[in-house]
Amino acid sequence: MIKLYGYYPSGNSYKIELLLSQLGIAYDFIHLDLLKGETRTKAFLEKNPNARIPVVAVEGEYLAESHAILWYFGENTRFVPDSQMERGKMLQWMCFEQYHVEPNIGTARYHLTIRGTAPENIGLMLQERQKDARRALNILNKHLDGRPYMVSKRYTLADISLFAYTHVAEEAGISLAPYGQIRAWLDRIRAQPGFIPMTTLQDLEKQPLAEV
């Protein structure tokens, strides 16, 4: 059985859960509590010296980085386009996600919602991240005008990747109200076969986790 080392409220591990669910691939989820330093143990650093989740254990190897894992499971499936140019465009938007969406929404959300730090104690960094996130959301919103999905007319890895942090922008203190195209696209993703929602912090508090 594939093992997925992740952290439930992490958008990066959720990307993998969403794809595996849509591919019908079973996996064991091993929740590591980032706030308790569980990705910095000697045992985990042997799996990923970069001390980050998600990591999958598959074929006797450990594979890290959400987009590399998405590609590993997604290539030659319906979630990757058939044409060379569309594969290029899909990766273009995944790179955009990694550079402009995840670091901004992800970091602001981590401090505001996951750590629960008061905005006035986060300081200027929060405002800069929110500003850069809004710039990225503007680009996405314009791109989605007249397009059902990020690339071509098909739901691909680029949609999975961008959904993960975009749909929780409010948890980073960023209203999605101005972005009508994005909101309609989020609804199209939620309607995909095999869609599963992200496990929230509230869900986590309700259910005790299995021992690793």
Add this chain to the structure above:
Amino acid sequence: MIKLYGYYPSGNSYKIELLLSQLGIAYDFIHLDLLKGETRTKAFLEKNPNARIPVVAVEGEYLAESHAILWYFGENTRFVPDSQMERGKMLQWMCFEQYHVEPNIGTARYHLTIRGTAPENIGLMLQERQKDARRALNILNKHLDGRPYMVSKRYTLADISLFAYTHVAEEAGISLAPYGQIRAWLDRIRAQPGFIPMTTLQDLEKQPLAEV
């Protein structure tokens, strides 16, 4: 003819030049001076709303993001591994480059060498970027111990990607002296067939650029 919109001293556009050279693909290089805002013109924003180079014009489309462009030209060539796991690992290291190498070495180098700002005027950001860059270089150096290239025994897109900023770390104020494995690997890359060096700022000053 393929057009490559770039900025000569940019590691991100150099990645594409290196791969195209090694594939023997001819292209026109269109140099945009970042310092003069030439990626923020209306004409360029129509090519890439994200206002960043590199962008290639190919098949009547514009493709952005260095790693997406590397993949576009590199897939099904000797620069991408044959096995699914090795393709995953290659992308893993390219994601690592985008998150931990380029933003740190690239940003510090941009201020120190490209803009020529005095270190004391860059401030804390510089020290943080250098610290994070050294952490990334440590991970790379350990990974390269006993390995000729980043993935398997073959030179791949991951090596091209990581070479671009790693080999100019000194221009970001980071000595490569402590990283013997990295230095040996840089030499192996320089010895690859079709290797071309990056155009430096000094080169640029010597030769007038063609009009765009």
